[in-house]
Amino acid sequence: MKKFIRKSHRWLGLLFSLTILMSSGSGVIHVIMSRTQAAPPSAKPSEAGLNTAAITISPAQAFPDTQPTAINIRNIAGTPHYQAFLPDQTGFTYIDATTGTENKTADTTYAREIASKFLASDEVEQTDFLTSFNREYIGIFRILPVYRFDLADGKGTRVYVSTITGSVTRHTDDKKQFEADIFSLFHKFMFIPNKDLRDLTISAVTGGAFLISILGIVLFFLTRPRKK
Structure with missing residues (x-):
């Protein structure tokens, strides 16, 4: 059982490591965007005074x-x-x-x-x-x-x-949109045009990352040193 869990954790970790990298990378991009991009425009009407x-x-x-x-x-x-x-x-x-x-x-x-x-x-x-x-x-x-x-x-x-x-x-420009595109591609998988397939893929890879975490916790307790 220990050997099976260890192998599963290893290979699933390798399989889903790209998703974890993408998620962490999009987090960095999000911080950058919050500091480099202005706040959304005000919803207040911007027309001239009404006569x-x-x-x-x-x-x-x-x-x-x-x-x-x-x-x-x-x-x-x-x-x-x-x-x-x-x-x-x-x-x-x-x-x-x-x-x-x-x-x-x-x-x-x-x-x-x-x-x-x-x-x-x-x-x-x-x-x-x-x-x-x-x-x-x-x-x-x-x-x-x-x-x-x-x-x-x-x-x-x-x-x-x-x-x-x-x-x-x-309100945006080419530089701001480049940052937004990277975030959307990494965090939201916007490179998949079909929304149903995109949602299914996101659910699968996040579920896989959750499974890896569970296996890691189980493996920690199975392989912990035993008291004599």
Whole structure:
């Protein structure tokens, strides 16, 4: 029994040692990221001040034939707009609160203004519109959909913008993303594209590391020196 446990512990330890190395390495990367990367952007809306005196259309006048589930008032291109969530409709409906007319391009205009103000530059380019999470914009950021805007500053600076919250939900660049990619590959096994297979693999290797620890404890007591 001692020989069997010793061999099992040895070979299983060799098999799962790579996982332990990856986990410990990702821990080091996590500490580095916590010291080199800024805190997540504030969820506070970053739009300009709202001129409430310019609002001449009431919500009832703006939406006479439907009952929105929620309404926000947004300052877009210097004009107050109703941002409405309508039943059974994806996306938002924007109504100019000064004229009562619908603005079909308000969402992208609004997103660009948020990105420009956050980055203090008008030289931003929309490069994506996400309705699902991907390898860079992962589930921990929670909010969808979001726009991605890039800044041509030689650093790969980019922001993800939510018009729901009126704020930037993620701010990163090539250096920060390189650190985040290493952490995701080592700690979350993101090199496996299929989530079910990835979860199964993580469960298997962490279970193996747990088994190695149990065998090590058993082996310690089986091989401890006996008192005469």
